[in-house]
Amino acid sequence: xxxxxxxxxxxxxxxxxxxxxxxxxxxxxxxxxxxxxxxxxxxxxxxxxxxxxxxxxxxxxxxxxxxxxxxxxxxxxxxxxxxxxxxxxxxxxxxxxxxxxxxxxxxxxx
Amino acid sequence: xxxxxxxxxxxxxxxxxxxxxxxxxxxxxxxxxxxxxxxxxxxxxxxxxxxxxxxxxxxxxxxxxxxxxxxxxxxxxxxxxxxxxxxxxxxxxxxxxxxxxxxxxxxxxxxxxxx
Numbered sequence: 085x086x087x088x089x090x091x092x093x094x095x096x097x098x099x100x101x102x103x104x105x106x107x108x109x110x111x112x113x114x115x116x117x118x119x120x121x122x123x124x125x126x127x128x129x130x131x132x133x134x135x136x137x138x139x140x141x142x143x144x145x146x147x148x149x150x151x152x153x154x155x156x157x158x159x160x161x162x163x164x165x166x167x168x169x170x171x172x173x174x175x176x177x178x179x180x181x182x183x184x185x186x187x188x189x190x191x192x193x194x
Numbered sequence: 195x196x197x198x199x200x201x202x203x204x205x206x207x208x209x210x211x212x213x214x215x216x217x218x219x220x221x222x223x224x225x226x227x228x229x230x231x232x233x234x235x236x237x238x239x240x241x242x243x244x245x246x247x248x249x250x251x252x253x254x255x256x257x258x259x260x261x262x263x264x265x266x267x268x269x270x271x272x273x274x275x276x277x278x279x280x281x282x283x284x285x286x287x288x289x290x291x292x293x294x295x296x297x298x299x300x301x302x303x304x305x306x307x308x309x
Contacts, residue, residue, distance in 0.1 A: 115295055
């Protein structure tokens with residue numbers, strides 16, 4: 085069974101707005117990562133947050149982690165057309181593999 | 195300069211055929227992976243190799259056979275292709291043996307369509 089599940093499945097926002105997506109997972113983790121996938125391309129790593137961290141920032145990205153609720157959120161501020169992509173969370177409760185969700189598809193309208 | 199490169203990018207083939215997808219990484223990583231992404235974008239690990247040694251085999255049908263001639267290459271051979279094998283196959287790599295705290299670097303994907 086899949087470890088991470090993203091919510092919502094799809095999100096459409098206006099350029100300049102913020103986009104928030106959530107990830108829930110089932111078992112305990114060491115770290116949680118977020119990846120972006122542009123249409124027709126491979127996944128690209130965005131940010132990693134460790135299980136003992138609660139919040140992390142990278143540019144316009146803000147990630148939170150609540151291990152008690154087994155959930156994480158990714159916030160993209162001041163979105164741009166180039167942010168249109170699918171976003172995946174991935175967890176590494178197992179030392180040897182990352183388990184991905186099915187992603188949130190974000191469309192940023194100009 | 196491509197870090198993880200896989201070929202071919204597109205592959206259309208008939209049911210019952212055998213096909214291979216090749217993958218190479220120039221990052222000096224010790225671990226390589228094959229992931230399968232279905233039409234709903236669900237991404238699932240198939241195999242991982244560390245220094246040519248199989249680490250993970252996620253209950254993939256034995257029609258799928260990975261081969262790692264050296265730690266920079268991980269090829270995927272698929273026998274007797276079925277319609278359900280149609281998907282995007284991603285090769286990836288990461289440093290070290292354990293994934294914990296490490297980032298995975300993905301190739302651009304190979305779109306396999308079985309007709």
